[in-house]
Amino acid sequence: MSFSTAIRTSLDGPSTTFGFWLTLPSAAVAKTILHGASRSSAKFSWVLVDAEHGLISDHHYYELTNAVGSENASPIIRVPCAEEWMIKRALDAGAHGIMTPMCHSEVDAANIVKYTKYPPLGTRGYGPMFSPHAFPGVNPGPEYDEGVNSSATVAVQIESRSGVENAEKIAAVPGIDVLFIGPFDLAKQMGITRGGAEHESAIQRILAASHAAGKKAAIFCTDGNDARARAQQGFDMISVNTDVGVIRTGMLNELKTANGETGKEASRGGY
Numbered sequence: 001m002s003f004s005t006a007i008r009t010s011l012d013g014p015s016t017t018f019g020f021w022l023t024l025p026s027a028a029v030a031k032t033i034l035h036g037a038s039r040s041s042a043k044f045s046w047v048l049v050d051a052e053h054g055l056i057s058d059h060h061y062y063e064l065t066n067a068v069g070s071e072n073a074s075p076i077i078r079v080p081c082a083e084e085w086m087i088k089r090a091l092d093a094g095a096h097g098i099m100t101p102m103c104h105s106e107v108d109a110a111n112i113v114k115y116t117k118y119p120p121l122g123t124r125g126y127g128p129m130f131s132p133h134a135f136p137g138v139n140p141g142p143e144y145d146e147g148v149n150s151s152a153t154v155a156v157q158i159e160s161r162s163g164v165e166n167a168e169k170i171a172a173v174p175g176i177d178v179l180f181i182g183p184f185d186l187a188k189q190m191g192i193t194r195g196g197a198e199h200e201s202a203i204q205r206i207l208a209a210s211h212a213a214g215k216k217a218a219i220f221c222t223d224g225n226d227a228r229a230r231a232q233q234g235f236d237m238i239s240v241n242t243d244v245g246v247i248r249t250g251m252l253n254e255l256k257t258a259n260g261e262t263g264k265e266a267s268r269g270g271y
Contacts, residue, residue: 003138003147005096007074007237010045011153011177011216016231019046019076021220021242023054027067029243034071046074048239051090052101058086061093062130069094069134076153082108084115088125091116094134097153099180104162106169112156113175117149121175153177155218155237159185164202171213178237179210180218207234223267241267 010017022030030047038044047068050056056064061077068075074096079086082100090098100112114122131148132140138147154175158167159182171179181203187194190202203219210217211234218237221227227240249267256265 003135003143003151005074005135005151005153006072007046007076007096007153008151011236015042016235017045017237018042018227019044019048019073019237019239021048021050021054021239021245022064022068023050023056024243025054025056025060025064026243027063030064030067031071033243034068034073044073046076046096046237048099049075049077049095050242052078052080058089058093061090061095062133065094065096065134069096069136072136074153075134076155078157082112082115082156084123087112087115091124091148091152092128092131094131096134096151097155097177099155099157099178101157101182101185102159102163103156103170104160105166106173109156109170109173109176113154113173116152116154117175118145121149155180157182157185158206159183160189164190164205167206167209168212171209171215176215178216178218179206180220180237181206182220184220204233210236 007017020033034044049064065075075094076097076099077090077095078099079090087098098116103109116122116124118124118126128144132138132144135144138144155178156170156176157180158164167179170176183194186202187199192198207217216236219230219235220239221230222241224240227238230238245267249265252265
């Protein structure tokens with residue numbers, strides 16, 4: 001039995017799929033952003049639940065995945081590290097997919113795929129008592145068990161020099177769906193200037209490697225203008241901002257307006 005998810009359906013479509021970073025452990029924040037009409041022809045099809053750098057732990061996973069899933073979007077959990085038990089905990093709580101930081105090689109990528117899949121495709125331990133709750137319309141038991149191996153989205157972050165050098169090999173690993181660029185760490189790990197020529201060259205190499213292997217290319221952006229530019233370059237999956245980035249920027253701009261000041265505070269995406 002197969003089923004799809006919001007992120008899978010969106011990635012299979014012709015347009016860029018947009019999402020945002022959730023760093024606060026708040027179902028209310030997620031649902032406030034997702035609920036109701038967006039007044040745009042686009043909508044958020046996924047939310048990155050950030051358990052690496054956000055204030056989120058696996059204690060929050062169940063509530064957050066259910067909140068996002070109930071709004072016809074896909075919760076993607078970024079685990080702190082690409083360890084088997086962390087990936088299992090995220091999936092067992094209802095994640096529609098996982099994202100792992102610091103994928104440096106094809107060996108890393110193959111292990112991540114293995115940890116995400118039930119046997120015989122992988123080694124994920126069995127115990128999905130709560131997983132199906134975040135999948136509207138999906139029944140527990142065989143429907144979830146048989147469908148999740150193909151429906152769970154596997155995204156790996158390329159954010160190191162070795163990751164860039166191995167991008168083609170990583171993209172070729174069966175079961176990897178998305179190569180996701182973390183531009184801040186990529187610059188820091190490579191010892192180069194973010195936004196400089198070498199940084200942009202690395203980004204374009206990952207984009208090309210992903211598409212050459214038939215995989216999706218994704219990137220973290222700091223605001224809508226940044227996201228629009230990356231969409232025009234051909235990125236398939238884009239985070240437009242973070243919850244805290246929008247909250248801070250929006251509130252400071254309202255303060256400036258109230259104080260009679262001109263000029264808008266620029267968003268930094270929360271990073």
